Amino acid sequence: MKNRRKFIQLSTALGVGAFLPFQFCTPKKENEGTAVTPAIGAAKGTLSAFGLQLYSVKENMAENAVETIKSIAGYGYKQIEGFDGGKGIFWGMKNTEFKSMTDSLGLDFIASHANTFENLEKQAAEAGAIGMKYLICPYIGPQKKMDDFKKFADDFNRIGQVCKDNGLRFAYHNHGYTFMDLEGQVPQDYLLENTDPELVDFEMDIYWVKTAGYDPIQYLQKYPNRFTLGHVKDKDGSIDLTAPNGSTLIGTGTLDFSNILRKGMDNGMKYFIVEQERFEGTNPMEAAEKNANYMKALVF
Template identity: 75%
Template sequence: MKNRRKFIKLSAAMGAGAFLPLQFCSPKKESDTLSEAVLSASTGILDNFGLQLYSVKENMAEDPVATIKAVAGYGYTQIEGFDGGKGIFWGMKNTEFKSLTDDLGLSFIASHANTYENLEKQAEEAAAIGMKYLINPWVGPQKSMDDFKRINDDFNKQGEICKQYGIKFAYHNHGYTFVDLDGQIPHDYLLENTDPELVEFEMDTYWVYTAGKDPVEYIKKYPNRFTLGHVKDKSGDLEFSEPNGSTIIGTGIMDFPTILRAGMDNGMKYFIVEQERFEGTTPMEAAEKNAAFMKSLVF
């Protein structure tokens, strides 16, 4: 698979060379030009992408080890976890979980977690095995902007705790932070008032889009703040406002080549597949199909 993808990159670069201005075709720099073209083409292919394990939560509850092994076989190179009731390491020690993922060639880059409880312990254990992020996935709709201002302060404090242990803190959005509240958009407030050195953001592209906002515009408006992204497509067969409307990536209405290109150009480093609704397929089958889409995507 890796050889096939290298071939795709080289072929794309060779094809792009036919359209290079003449000044880039000078014999004295031919090897340099090809290298630059290959590098340019390669930025449009994702060598590494992950799966949010919540997408296969039932399978994780039954047999987390077998599920993670299957996910690795689909071509994912990264996983993002969640707390399914047994902690983010699924009843294993952090070092045991790392051994499992390492043996499968997977990077356990991040996990959704309750950052309001036992954060010090979680941060210490996560950092000890080389995880990059602990992510707050939910604060819920609030009654006023004053509530979000308090949450803003909480995030800065939680980010400071994570930093002390050598790991990063991020917040994952749902749609409610993109809905006007007291004349403000809460997510804008969080982006503009959290400390960039302490708080990063994971953009759930589906929820931004479902809230009526443009993910690309947000990525460009706040460069380097959305360092992680959920790749989750939206079905065109349902009402646009339907909250539970995700579908297999590439079969919905979201323009992921454009979204991911904007992400790569503006500081997004991790691209994590997520799907929560399954029609005519199983979560594991969907995970496999989503991996195939991500491997074939060129943008």
């Protein structure tokens, strides 16, 4: 594809916001099983299944991915959402080996953040073969012109078709930059309105919507059935709203997840994925356990 922008390097990304995912999906320059029905809710307004974005425990994953995932299962998570930590989304295993391991722990490997601009056909084929639901683009970076976001909308439709052809779906995970006004438009709105719902879904990072100054519920209601996945990440109320590095234990921050997740369900959200990137007075694994306990007790 012509006029392909340069792949955004890690150092650049950290310059625009702390603790952004390492598995970027920005494109390079030119020339360079059985599906599981998600349990979205149970009687009495509680979640019967929820997941963890493994980036929340990235250091532990780097040390020992299998043992970390075993612990996650023990905390009560029923789903996991992966990321590429440098060994691929299957952490050096074959796709079938990784799937067998997670199945043995009672975990559904529902999705993974990935660089969907590289090796897409291979990634989609391997993900679809083991019944994954999604490949997710986690980051494209701030753009200088709306034309850049318009090209991404076209890219997303193309990627979505490849994923659909392989039995899974494609989604884009937002950060705050897509909610920043650019040339009189909100890029997030453009992406939602100019991608094919048959090919492209969105993963709402609730934290980033709030940090950008928007109401997650209003977006869920304005664009029903487009945000099929949600990142459940809380915002520390003791620091400035716009501070990028401000996540905290779920339930101790400013976000009303009981209301937000209820509205999410009502408007087509099927997967609820815990994420935390900042840890004060605890460590990532302890936080993952506490967050699981919160999610198990959450009542809508």
